[in-house]
Amino acid sequence: MLRGFLKIRDACPNCGLDYGFADPADGPAFFGMSLVGTIGMAAFMAFEFMVHPPIWVHLIVTFPMLAAACLAVLRPLKGWLVVEQWRRGAAPDEWQSVGKHGEGRKWR
DSSP states (O other): OEETTTEEOSBOTTTOOBGGGOOOTTHHHHHHHHHHHHHHHHHHHHHHHHHOOOHHHIIIIIHHHHHHHHHHHHHHHHHHHHHHHHHTTOOOOOOOOOSOTTOGGGGO
16 A cells, blocks of 8 residues: 555555545644654653653653654554545545635625
């Protein structure tokens, strides 16, 4: 489904499904940061309150671990969002004006 780190393929190499409907946008980043932030901050606070390490330990160990965890969950979350869009029948936006929104002179 993905080529490279986060680029969505044009179509499935096995079944030929066109991924033109897929647009997860910033969803994977939001869910990843929320998930890792909640669990990671709980672990960060537990580590801080139990061990009381100096700040350099957090800068060298804790923060890179949080960043790596955020990057590790991006691919699975992006795949999940694309699958959910397919299951729910997502399609590109189709918008058509049915009113006379461009005639602002009548509002005066």
